[in-house]
Amino acid sequence: TAAPAGPVSWMGVKPGDRWNALGRNLTIAISLGTLAFLVLSGSPSVDLVVQALPLLPVILLAAALNAFNEEVSYKASLLSVLVGPIGPRQALWMVAAYFGIAHFYGIPYGLIGVALAWFLGWILARSMLETRGLAWAWFIHFVQDVLIFSFLALGSITPGGGCASGGADRHRPGTRLLGPHGEIGLQAEQLVAGVDHARQSRLAHAHVGE
Numbered sequence: 001t002a003a004p005a006g007p008v009s010w011m012g013v014k015p016g017d018r019w020n021a022l023g024r025n026l027t028i029a030i031s032l033g034t035l036a037f038l039v040l041s042g043s044p045s046v047d048l049v050v051q052a053l054p055l056l057p058v059i060l061l062a063a064a065l066n067a068f069n070e071e072v073s074y075k076a077s078l079l080s081v082l083v084g085p086i087g088p089r090q091a092l093w094m095v096a097a098y099f100g101i102a103h104f105y106g107i108p109y110g111l112i113g114v115a116l117a118w119f120l121g122w123i124l125a126r127s128m129l130e131t132r133g134l135a136w137a138w139f140i141h142f143v144q145d146v147l148i149f150s151f152l153a154l155g156s157i158t159p160g161g162g163c164a165s166g167g168a169d170r171h172r173p174g175t176r177l178l179g180p181h182g183e184i185g186l187q188a189e190q191l192v193a194g195v196d197h198a199r200q201s202r203l204a205h206a207h208v209g210e
Contacts, residue, residue, distance in 0.1 A: 001020050002019060002020040003019050003130055003131040003132065004016070004017070004018055004019075004130070005019050005022045006126070006130055007015045008123075009125070019127065019130065019131050019136055023127065023136040023139070023140065026123060026136075026140060027139065027140050027143055027144070029144075030120065030140060030144065031143050031147065034147050034148065037108060038147060038148065039150045040076070041151075041156070042151070044151070044154045048154050048157055049154065051157050052153045052154050052157055056150075057152045058153075059146060059149045059150055059153055060146065062145070062147035062149050063142050063146075065142035066143055067138050067142040067145050067147050068138055069073065070099075070141065071124065071128075071134055071137045071138050071141055072134070074095070074098060074099045074102060074121070075095050075099065075121065075124060075125045075128060075137065076128060076134060077127060078095050078098065079091055079095055079125060079187070081087075082094060082095070083129070088129055089114075091125075091129075092122055092125050092126055092129070093122070095121060095122075095125045096119070096121035096122035096125060097118060097121075098121070099117055099118065099124075099169065100114045100115065100116075100117040100118030100119075100121055100133065101114060102117070103117035107148050120140075120141075120144075123140075124137040124140060124141060125137070127140075156204050181209075188207030
């Protein structure tokens with residue numbers, strides 16, 4: 001994770017910079033941008049945040065698995081077969097383009113989402129080539145997914161507690177933060193709904209036992 005980083009003048013990356021510092025700085029900068037977008041989309045109340053805290057383990061697990069799956073599927077597997085025939089420069093742009101297009105229905109969605117995912121894909125793929133590993137790519141992606149999944153979890157909470165699981169529930173006031181979302185959002189929503197269903201089932205069995 002402390003491998004030398006190739007210079008990129010427009011990003012301020014100079015010869016001699018290393019990924020242990022660059023990765024940290026990129027994580028902070030990209031995360032602040034993601035958080036700003038999410039907050040502007042819908043700022044949650046403190047009460048809503050407190051209600052969502054029990055979902056944190058699910059959020060962390062979903063983010064870790066999704067980040068690993070996408071880094072392997074969209075980048076590592078492609079770079080391993082593209083760099084040799086076409087060179088690292090072209091391979092980076094092809095992988096970044098694929099990652100961006102695949103997130104047309106992500107968060108944010110549409111052409112803006114594609115452009116942002118394209119840029120992020122280029123950075124993360126570059127980290128793989130320069131560090132010869134997944135560590136920074138996975139970690140930066142993981143942090144973004146934690147933020148996104150957290151807001152999806154907040155949006156799934158209905159007034160008075162509980163989780164919206166789809167259908168008409170998405171139009172309740174408590175789900176205003178969900179917005180249009182694609183595969184990532186659906187995965188998180190399904191996990192949140194599953195946890196809520198399991199919790200309600202345990203409560204029902206407990207009442208029957210009484």
